[in-house]
Amino acid sequence: MVFIGFHASHEQLPPSALLEAVVAAEDAGFDGAMCSDHLSPWLPEQGESGFALSWIAAALARTAFPIGMVNAPGQRYHPVVVAQAFATLEEMFPGRFWAALGSGEAMNEHVTGDGWPAKSVRNERLGESVGIIRRLLRGEEVSHEGHVRAHRARIWSLPAQSPPLFATAVSSETAAWSASWADGLVTVAQPPSVLRRVVEEYRSAGGTGPCSLQVHLSWALTDAEAFALAREQWRNGVLAPPLTWNIEQPEEFDEAIGAVDETALRRAVLIDHDASSLVDRIATLVAVGFDRVYLHHVGREQVGFLRFAHSDLIPALKGRL
Template identity: 65%
Template sequence: MVFLGYHASHEQLPPSALLRAVVDAERAGFDGAMCSDHLAPWGVRQGESGFAWSWLGAALASTSFSIGVVNAPGQRYHPAVIAQAIATLEEMFPDRFWAVLGSGEAMNEHVTADPWPPKDERNARLDESIDVIRRLLDGDEVTHDGLVRVHRARVWSLPATPPPLLGAAVSAETAGWLAGRVDGLATVAQDPAALRRVVDAYRSGGGEGPCVLQVHVSLAETDAAALALAEDQWPNGLIGPPRAWDFDQPEDFDAAVADPDEGELRKAVLVDSDAAALAERIAELAGIGFDRVYVHHVGKDQGAFLDRAAADLLPALRRIL
């Protein structure tokens, strides 16, 4: 049975509205949730970006299912701070929290005014950060002098067991590099052949734990309405790496997709008016080798989407998966 989760997009809703949405997602029948961790939205029209770690405490206290977060330690966040945040949430909500660690995007990290490193250096920095975080979650006192620097750090309030630390990858190369370093893999929907290469690279490299897929969807009463939502709220989906890593302002994304190609947008976002047909498309991606699928509806009206998810989408998915 594939785990069916809900993705809470901090870039699109005020934190208070997103909190109501994640509560409603549990009522709708989703198995769990995950959220983004951004300082800025992907585009100006998205218009929001609440602080994920404050929100996570409220969200976990208001629900009973598991919730994870995608985080980039090493520049905007010192790894010792992230280790303490992870430990606190897991201590308060045992076995319900997990984190995905990635190398980040300039749009969130540039605010420190430190230079934005090339990808190989960002990966090396992530590797050091994962090691520091794991050691701190094990209760060690950590001193480290490398791409990240730590002086006699210790996390005092620890959970009984450290939560899973997954790794984020879009490319097969990064997925293979993460194998053996993390407790699972998280990626985002793309061309099925590319997704298959990502999963294969992780598993063939000895990667263990769950493979997690985030899928962007736009579900509305008509195809035209669903497409309009995708065009308004998620044209940034057309910007893949490396450009997506290196833009540092929402306006940069908006300028790059000022006139989005409909065919390409439909590849980045599953646009549909038929919940059963959408379920088939999601299930096809899940069948590539994913244990968990987190669905992100790109429209701002999460209430309408969650009503349809409860009535049609989730039942259809559970019949298939």
């Protein structure tokens, strides 16, 4: 049976409200959760961005299911600090924490004042960071000179086992590369043909860990309400890499979007008011080859969605997946 998870969006809810939402998600029947890690939201209307590492500790303490997070080591986060944070979370909540590591986005990383490297350099930096983090989690003393530097670093409070370190990947090329170092793969919803290539490249390159899919959806009682919600809160979905990697400010995202193209937004977000239809659309994406799916309702108000998930969406999905 496919694992059905809840995505907690730091860009959209205050940390305290997001904490209550993830607790309610467990009560609603979700199998686990994941969260984003942003310094700023995508859009001014989203209006939030709590510190994920603080929040996830509270979320793990308030729940019993597994929770993971996205993280981009190498610029805003030094990999030694990341390793210490991951070690502490895993030691406190053994077997329940995981992280999906990526090369980052300028919107979160530009604040250091360092230049924003090309994607190829960011991947090299990520590879170095992963190596440092893994060595530290094994208890080694680490010195390193490269895109990142470390000097005689050591983590003293270690967990019994290292937490899983997954890779974030949008393209099939990145998925294939990540198979060499990642314990699993996390990607976002795209057309099934594109997702199939992402999974196939990861598997054919030797990737054996779980493949996870994040799905953005907008649910309301009518299609018009669901579309209006997506347009207000997740119109950034019409933009795609490499453009999204290089924009620095929410206002600049808004400017790049311009007039919202309805067809493009409906491709980026599953906009629906009918449970059966929504289940069919999610199941079609998962059938490509995913072991886990994380559902992100793009509204800032989560109570109604979680009630709908408990009564209709999750039972139907568990019967299909």
